[in-house]
Amino acid sequence: MGGHREKDTDAALLRAVADGDSTAMAALYDRHAGWLHMRLARRCGDAEAVREVLQDTFVTVWRSAAAHRGEEVGGWLWTIAARRLVDARRAQERTARIETSPMDAIRVEHESSVAAPSTEERVLARLEFGDVGTALDRISPELRDVLRATVVDGLTTRETARLLGIPEGTVKSRAMRARAELRSALAHLSPTPLGGPA
Amino acid sequence: MTGWHAPDDLVTRYADDALPEPDAWSLEKHLEECGSCATRVSRAVRETAAGAVLVDVRTAVLAAAPVPAPARRVSNARLWSPRVFLPSSRPRLARVLWAAGPAVRGAWPAAVLLVALGAVALAHAGGFDGTRPLLLAVAPVVPVAGVALSYGAHADPLHEIVTATPSGGLRLVLTRTAAVLAVSLPLLTLAGLLLPASGAPGAAAWLLPGLALTSASLALGSYVGCRTATAVIAGGWLCAVPARALAAHGGHPTARLAEQLSRCLDGAPAQGAWAAAATLCVALLVARRATFDHGEQR
Structure with missing residues (x-):
């Protein structure tokens, strides 16, 4: 589907979407929905919530396409999706707080937000990938989540707090600890500046 | 942009x-700015279990397409005449007339036409030579009646809502009054020109009194x-000019009417006063x- 639209650039597609062009939206969706879905699913264990966030994201694109200003369309889409995910998390947390005690809610949510690779994969990764990868694997999952939300996904401290269901102060302290642990893990892996074996 | 693209194995x-976190992170960052890798990853994800969800969401997203822009253009006309929704396919002239207010699209223009045609018919077919004074006596009241039918709670069912819009208030009153005048002034003056003079003032003599009223x-x-005001003004005119002329004694009624009209309309002092x-x-x-911004008092 999408026909001739498949060759159009993202920016051209967005301009057409702003004018209400359905074929342009179909082409944009086919190009980006897949990876956005995967990226959201890695950050949220609730398949139904992921589906809703994805749909919200593209429905928002109908309205906001005209407001797009030159930045990379992929990054722009992810910004929308990440904000939507944070909002969905907040709403979910509110419901959970009514149903369960706060501590339970946080624990449940936290467990569901961690996409846990199998032990085998961890080992493989440690063998296959470079120092940063190994170092990141050494730090605890809690710290890694904070790093991912702030560094990779570009969320603010407040948004990270909402996404992970932890207080803002905790986000800040974990981010600091994550940096410190990463630094020491890297130092441990390559004690000499030349990166020779320890 | 580095020219680097994700190897197929990484994509799969x-x-x-x-994929472990760090590699996933770097791929995700790359996808934000590389359309071709984004396309490849999206295609690969479509072939996994998530494919069904993606198809569902695609349908929902395309169904949520906004309404095409042309529908918005009608809204301005609708502000003016909220009673009836008019599809944009109607001719422009019809829409303008519709937007001009309740009076112009109701019974009032038919009444104006009837007055004008009736006067002409009476003069030429009936041989009655006192029609121009009669027409001149009635004409100033016609636009006043049009105004009464154009604005206010009784004339417009959505009056209060219309008043609350930016184009409500005095602007709306004047627009509708202009529409009323645009219909009645030329029509009645033209009809007056077609009538024999029979001692009455010129056919255009009623224009200034009409505007003043x-x-x-x-x-x-x-x-x-609006309703009370128009009733008072129209009633006042009818009592002051035609009724007084008819109630007076001596002479033919139409001659008395013509005389009375001449006194009110003829000459620079009278027109200047109007x-x-x-x-x-x-x-x-x-x-x-x-006061027009707050809707009208009942």
């Missing part, structure tokens, strides 16, 4: 959710509401324009 493993109705309407009255009423109307 990401789509299968089998209309603006007086609007100015008075800012105090007591012009002054019209100016005064417009000034009063401008001074009291804010």
